[in-house]
Amino acid sequence: MRIAQPSATQLASAATLSVPAETGLSADEVATEIAAGRIRPEWSVLAIDESGAVIGRAMWWGRDTTVPIALDVWDVHAQVPDRGSLARALLDAGHEALSRRGVAVPLPHTMRLPNDWRDHATVAAEMHLKTRAAAAAGMTRVNERLQFQWDADRPLPPALGSLVFAPADDDTFVRLFAAAAEGSLDVMTRRELESSSPDELARAEIDYYRACPGERSWWHTAATTDRTVVGVAIPSATPTNRNVGYLAVLPEHRGRGYVDEILAFITRFHAEQGAPRVTATTDAANAPMAAAFRRAGFRCTETRIELEAP
Incomplete structure (x- = not known):
């Protein structure tokens, strides 16, 4: 051999x-x-x-x-x-x-x-x-993640209308990504914060999503009607599918249901452009995000075990 x-x-x-x-x-x-x-x-x-x-x-x-x-x-x-x-x-x-x-x-x-x-x-x-x-x-690092998928033959999650979505410059997204890292249930985010500052992590995230097949013009902030920014919506893509990408609610605004409207915005954004499916992934440990996907009509298609070096 x-x-x-x-x-x-x-x-x-x-x-x-x-x-x-x-x-x-x-x-x-x-x-x-x-x-x-x-x-x-x-x-x-x-x-x-x-x-x-x-x-x-x-x-x-x-x-x-x-x-x-x-x-x-x-x-x-x-x-x-x-x-x-x-x-x-x-x-x-x-x-x-x-x-x-x-x-x-x-x-x-x-x-x-x-x-x-x-x-x-x-x-x-x-x-x-x-x-x-x-x-x-x-x-030696192991993480279990859940893969979700919304298909075009399923109902779209409702657009509730309580949030306004708007484009923003990179500096704004760096600031929001860094703020959203606080208290995150995402395993990778918590690991990265052990050796990187929130600002460094945010800039790496920006670079990552810029390198994905999705368009930079798809990125939006999420704000209430009084212009209070409460989260981030980054529709993205893989080489084969449209993808939820990055979704976050800022720490001080969590627990108010904004995650559902941000996820609905991303899903509807892709669907309105004719995407036959929208994929998404979250950590098995992030039970609230997994529940949000299910509420939005996503089905869990597989489990992924990620292996990486420290």
Whole structure:
């Protein structure tokens, strides 16, 4: 068995791999990302057995061809005897290859699981196998997130009319992002505040949403009719779907139901532009936000386990 970086043809052929439980992208989704150039041969490693068959893969992903930002596909064939060791070896080989290209590793990885994954022994075992292998490679932080989706055949959440939405400049959004970080239930936000100031975190968020496929012109503040700003609405997009993006209510205005109107604004904004679906993600620990998605007609489609370095 050898682990090596693939040719473009080998990478495309590795889109399909037999694994005991789906914890990531489907074969069609992997093929789409490869065809779009968001998964590239120079960001990937394959494990190939003596017969030339692919028995493992680790493929990193980037929004463009410049640099990868996440480990997107990471799997070991169901019949490999010591699957945990090969999973770790794929990470080590990939990290070495990326480091030679000047990429800081390890990059985060997300496992996509059914919502009842704890009730399925095979899926739970696969999650634990990957969590252990990732931790050995330095990805020791684990966070559970819920993926939600609103579909165009469902009723739109009502526009209540108590808030006014308006565009604003970057300085305003930096100020509001920093203020919204106080008391946030978002696990990543709380972790980032352990080593960054609210202003630094806010500027990083601005940079992140500017890099997303959504338009900067979509960003809005949310204010009461007396012009008191109470929150932020950042409709965004992924490479495949319109997305809720960033939604926040400022600390002093929480608990008054504004989250429902801000979420309704974002959902209706996308729907009015013809989006067939709107996706969103929140931490499993953020029960109030998950409840808001359900009230707005979003359904929980899957659970995501995020692995990353401290």
